[in-house]
Amino acid sequence: MQKEIRTACYDDGLHLEAYHFEGIVQSFPNHFHDYYVIGFIEAGTRCLSCKNKEYTVDQGNILLFHPDDNHSCVQCDGKTLDYRGLNIPKETMLSLAEEITGQRVLPGFSENVIKNDELNVYLHSLHQMIMDGGEAFEKEEMLLLLISLLIEQYGRPFRNCIPEYSEEIESVCVFMSQHFAEHITLENLCKCSGLSKSTLLRVFTKSKGVTPYRYLQTVRIGKAKKLLEKGVSAASAAIQTGFSDQSHFSNFFHMFIGLSPAAYGRIFKEGGRNHG
Secondary structure (H helix, E strand, O other), rough: OOOOOEEEEEEEEOEEEEEEEEOOOOOOEEEOOEEEEEEEEOOOOOOEOOOOOEEEEOOOOOOEOOOOOOEEEEEEEOOOEEEEEEEEHHHHHHHHHHHOOOOOOEEEEEEEEOOOOHHHHHHHHHHHHHHHHOHHHHHHHHHHHHHHHHHHHEEEEEHHHHHHHHHHHHHHHHHHHHHOOOOOOHHHHHHOOOOOOOHHHHHHHHOOOOOOOHHHHHHHHHHHHHHHHHHOHHHHHHHHOOOHHHHHHHHHHHHHHOOOOHHHHHHOOOOEEEEO
């Protein structure tokens, strides 16, 4: 069986992460991120679910996930996956959008799965430059060209609809963001939103694509990433983000991110690059 290779890199100049997974079979459960993901499939075929739509993605497909886009995937050809991806924080994307459009507004994309040979060349070239530690000028130029083309060809408003019970849902999200390190119950969320349990579960899941519990775990993982980036140990990060134990934390982290907490932390300790 082909050995799994997982390479991750943080680019200090571009302020984004690059991932390269080779020969992996890991499935990713329904989850979301608080950053943009731009990735492409180099080999393998996956069954992808994104925002309640089903896709079959294979070699040459580009994936575009906005912050909070719920998605899951599983290998569906009996083979392994080779994947390259860029994780772009919202603040970085805001700066890029302002440079390109003159407006400091988060961009949206009309599709989550596309096939575009020109974009594929830009994306592959930029990703390889980041992994190889290429020239800052060339990397910045390639990133701006990539995002410019994406906005030009697939751009749309980032937020184009207001979900049912939007204020109540937002209050629940804010509560979990502020109290993620505490023991949170469904009753806590119902109290802060004024909704019954059944109504809350229905409208929250419809709006966010994940249940409140999965949303909370994803918030905790996002907070833990920030701690690991600062050099906090995995054990301490688990405690500070509300996980019951380090094993529970490590399982969720690997399930959502594709790396162990320790491997992710090493990206920021070892000059921005890590194999794991």
